[in-house]
Amino acid sequence: MATPSFQLDPHSVLTKDMFLSVARRNTRTIIAAGLVSTLLLSGLLYTSDAPRSALHFVSSSFSSASTGSTSWPTQCSPEDWSDGEWVQKSPESYPLEHFLSLYPFNASDPQAPNYTPTPEVTRHPLAPLGFAGCASGRERDWHLGMHDDGTPDRNHPEMWSYVVRGASYDWIPKSPACRMYSEQVSREQFIRALVEQGGWFLVGDSVTEQHFFSMSCLLYPHVIATPDYAPHGGSGPRDWPQNLYLNPSSPLVDQLKPPAGFDIKRTPLVTFRRVDLLFEPSELDAIHLSMHNSSDSVPSTLFGPEASESYNLSPDKYLSIFTAPLPEANYKVLLVSTAGHWTTASLPGARDPSDVQKEATNPAVYKTFVEAVRVWTKKVSGALKEPSVGQGVKNSEKQVLIRAYLPGHEFDCHKETGPLTRVREFTREWYNWSWIGRMNEAFKAAIRVEGNPQLRFLGLDKPALLRPDAHSLSDCLHIQIGAGIFEGWARYIWHFMEDLRV
Template sequence: MSEIQMIIDKQRTTTWSPPRSFKFTRRTSLKLLLTVFITFTVLFILSNDTPSPLHRKSSSQGCPPTSYTNGSWIYNPHNATRMEKKDDALFFSGFEGCASSREYYWHLAADKEDQWDRFPRAHSYEWVGQCGLGPIDPELIVKHLVEDGGWLLVGGMFVSRYSMAFGAQFILDSVTENHFFSLSCLLYPHVIATPKYTEGGSFDRGWPQNLYLNPSSPLLQHKHISFPDGFDITVTPLVTFRRIDLLFSQAELLDIHRSIYPSPPQAQGFKLFSDEPVWTLALASYLDLFTSPLPLGNYATMVVSTAGHWTTTLFSGYHDETKADSGYGIDPGLLSFFNEAMTIWAREVQAVLWNQHRSNLRFGRPAKKKKRRVLVRSYLPGHEDCHAAREPWAEVQPFVWNWYNWGYVDAFNRVFETVLVERTRFPDIHYLPIDRPGRLRPDAHTTGDCLHIMTGAGVLEGWTHYIWHYVTHEIV
């Protein structure tokens, strides 16, 4: 028996009795009660002493999305040097490195020297909401992804034929992919990423990107992680990103549209989609991935985001040049179809989750399997003339030129939120309106456009921090 175990056993078996010279009297009892009262009073005052907002700890009362997003960006500089080389952006972020090799310096917004004057100020702000989450702990997040289940990130970006003037990067990349890349930096060196884009060859943007536990992680060396049965660090992802722009395949959306509108109000020859490029999957395909068992899958949380892809350039059947004031047909036409499609999406997803929950029951009791849930992250529009900005906003500003469908993203978000408000129908699908911190950061975009978000400025990292908090503290 170890020395530590002997001490523990001794503590368990030893009972306390007062010394022979000690006598309980009415007077000593009153003194003891008074001492206890004073001690607890002091501890209560100390525990409720309001800390600095930049060091506020997680509230025992919880931190719902509305409280988290009701805040502001506080200037908290910690880098005094100027940017002189690309890798300085990583240093300013506070990351040791990034596991993903995909468009590395573009994600860090370090690929254009004429925008280096944005650093290090872009990395000098901290989000302070009405409730604090405490400092972000990458090791705790890695432990959560292994023990509680991984994350499947599903989403894409806005695509428009009118955006081609901004270059291929704007057309083909994804805000959700920005989030994945940020995770690969935040969790480094505990994770490795695939594919390796530095090895050359061609890669389709619809292919999955994964984060796996690094066999050389210090967490493994110190044995701080309890692995689920069947977990294999060589094949079980912690995080997977899939480029799925519409949450349905185009064929599925065509079928849905025909079922809702057998005779479209538009003229004969109606065609729902244009030839604009889009990356998407059938719903069943990525739900099969989400629910795949160990060792191939260990997902417990699917995070989805959509809205920016629902434009009348892609959904050309709704495009109407005479309706410039309503998004060229977005309102009410495309918004109405979006409502119908997302209602069907939520119904189908919840049915799969219910089936999963039932399969986890053993003799009427829950088996030792994770309960899966889906989070819908509110979509984030871009900022007009973003590269002229050098600091956050205090309040969300209205659009001047109303580029693309950005002025209607709030409407799409409200539609999705309204669909999910019936908690009894969709108890395992949660809407997270956490876009406001990003709406206040016109200074935090990548170099090539005003939609995608740079890694390290706090917007993407804030998504990770809050999603982790929500699934570990807010969901009972």
Template sequence: MGNSRLKLVLNAFVNPAEPAHYLPLARSSNASTVFDFPRSSLDDPEKRQRRRSGSGSVSAGSVAARRRSPSLDDDSRDQSPSRLDADPSSSVDHPHWSRQHRHVLAVVLAVAAFAGVYSLTTPEVLEKARTTVGKGWDRVTGGRFSSIASQEANYFPSSTEVPPGASTWEPACSPSTWSSGRWTPLDPPLRPHTSIWDASPDFHAGACAQNWHRGAWYLGVVPPGTEPGLEGEAQADGQWPMSGYRRRAAGYRWEAGSETCQAEVEQPWLEREGDGEDEGTVKLLQDLVDRGAWLIYGDSLSEQQFFSLSCALYPHVRAVWPYPSMSEWRQVKEEHLFLVPDSPLVKSGKLRVPEDWDYDGSPLVSHVRTDHGLAPDELVSLFQTVHAKSAPRAFTALYPNLTSLSPFSPPEALLTDVETFSPSLDYTLQLFLRPSQYRNISTSISPSYAPSTTPPDALEIERQATRSGSYRALIFSTGAHFSARHFNLPFKPEGGPNAQIEFFDLALREMLNRFARALESASPEERRGKEVVVRPTTMGHDDCHEAGGPLDEEDEKKSSWWSWPDMWRMNEHGANIVRDFNHPLITWLDISRPSNLRPDAHTNDDCLHLSAGTGVVEGWTHYMAYWLRERAAWLDKGR
């Protein structure tokens, strides 16, 4: 079938002028499914040109077209009445019936040809692919689903749950508009020798709920001590001072890119009455109680957002960490913030809490540590799909550098000796959708997740911690750990062939499909109000401690160390992948520009992590709180 004819057939099923809403395969439908691959957006222009000049466009039917359908084999064609050597009774004795038969047969053959071309994308064949290679090709080739049966009630999401336009909706203050602002200096500036809390204007209480480890590092004070002291005043008991670098970093406020954004997103966090809380804190806490908790799923940068929230929401929350910490850096597998019953906001009635609220089993914010979004064994299994014999041509077109590599022997040799911290994605999805039910955080390969590291008392603490939980948003971010530090994959940060970036693309597509399938399989009650938000990773800056202040514009040239150039590409790819996936409940929230403008706001001992309290990490919270609140209001109107 030629390209023009193929387009005509496809147009009967999908209107290419309108982006199709994500419609997973129905659990009780045998409707055929068209697999629509996204535009090529995965490489630099030179690589895209090479791809265009190569094999041409890629379709999901490229492999299926080479297969011979049972209805089109030689035997069946030999018995066709349209052949001169067929049974003579069919054409000689019944000429009128023969013309009708030929017409009907032509239609049947056309339909059969179409079915043959796209047989790889039927639910039955996709399921066979999953059992054959461990992963469905639909998960890793970048497509999105649309269906000729999209109007059937058994397809998710229904219009009663998610109104049309959910995947393209934006609030009055869009992420791009909010991010287009600038950092403005405080007037008057902070004076030298101020305290760390005065240099953390969002942390009103002068303390943090998460206070058991790494607090000095999160706040940008090193070497680490129990509590940070004043700038320049090292103390004999092991406490260390705040540096001038950290104080200067707190001397700026984010001015959003429009008056609407400033009024709606930033201003609520700036106004306080006496010792009372600002409007932004109260609104966020009320939304967490009314709409559901945030589940932050990511690496140490996401961990910093959890810590920041534990400071910004203190003394209204307390922290719990069920599992023992990991490695010499004491990373935490999972941690939660709970509402405190004697919070001043609860006592005063400014925060409305249901009478039966479970203060010990309903987290407001949780964080699950993951370096890559997938556990080590999941990453190894995912890489094995690269060399599966049944891989369609679309796969090799998307991942040419990965597919050119030889298999690892043993498969675990993909991983370096640096331990990867992450539970399985299934564990996190179970927590997100069914927090009161059993889940197992143990995994293979990673020593920190061996069963011996999660004693029975820790498992019981974790089970009780989420017994009444209800999550609204899964906030995911990764990128920094897709590097030669963790994977034995070739890369050229200066822009050449890069298998690290392709593996990031592969892992993100795998995760998006598993997010979507988990939402599809959830009950309406489990799914109600859920959102998956993907946040771009944050850039490091060369010689950050020499920076004199914020940048006016983003500058990739200032992020040339380590694998930081790759992270720019990963963010670009991630934005395209999530957008092309087109799921109404999964959003790429591009709010990275404000942090990319701050080479002066990193921690004192590295140039990637950001100091909590300087307003940079807190800005993520400001905008996410606004976006989720506006999103909920829009969804309520559309139902």
């Protein structure tokens, strides 16, 4: 793991950031008179179960017909932010040809694995990804698509161009108001918000873990990450809690104004917990059985010995962490995303209420998902209404943001050479990918019905759906760190939370 180095005047940086923040808020107040975002109710509950009908992909962000609307509280809704295009960075801000020339790999060259980093690469090994370093030590090569020394992944040396080209684009919304939400946010601005306003708690599967890893890069070197994965070869149990804490060596420490009770060693700025299915198995079984009126004609469990592995936790557990007082926690945002593990492999006992004799199908899993997110949304809304205990962000001040889940891209994404200009429809049933748009719509509808303004759906999926050229080197579902997708989500959320303060 890289050793943090600090070369900045923290006082001047924070003073400038404070000035820009005030100017930005004033500008937003003038520009934003209340943009309206469209929330959609898809034909979702128990309609159109035929798998072929699901192949017409329904994006949560941009393509369904509107059946109702509500005002978005800030000047840039997720739908407006998602109306844009990927634009290649200028040579001045991203010297693409130079980065490509660092390792002109030819997969057939027997000497390819013997390339060593140049002095320039040694000084700035992660420059092609736009990072000074990354605090997290978990599966670094996989997350980064390269090694810590800046050399290509030895398992995929021929994909150096894919990684570098993938990092060479910026997302530019059409709306001038939303372009502010794509502005770069300095590490110092992020740190100040997380310390003084409250941290982020990320709950989800391995894609959300990637988002956590990206945050460890965006905030480097001002954070330290736990646990230390070095003694475990850079890996370890996937359900270990992961945290980012303010680095005691950061020169920002003396410039920040943390709330009373904040403990630099105990209060995390960002936390990730691995939760694939929102609930622990027994809770999900109870939801499924309730759909069938506890009938003996359905399996007693959704899981069983043939179920594929998933990592799960009760909402009671992670909500108790989210609402805990200082110094153990001071979270402002709970960021949740789920859908990828809602498959027949994970839930082989899922049964369709209209045909309980049929084995698990994507429609049956989908209907279970619809009921589960309804129950989950009520539970979370109830937790936010509970009286706050102790110091820190009050329950009434917290925000729960559900980020639209992303399917992968069909076929060989690693042969793609750039972003798309329109989202491709699915041509076949790969995993549950063609159903994920419906699942996003179901979650959005559950939030709309609940009507709690502290719960909001972030349909930020379209920019990523346009990036088959920005996947991890191992598959076509996970996302390349540094390609602007996770980093764009983080910027959007930061700007959104800043606007809520106006």
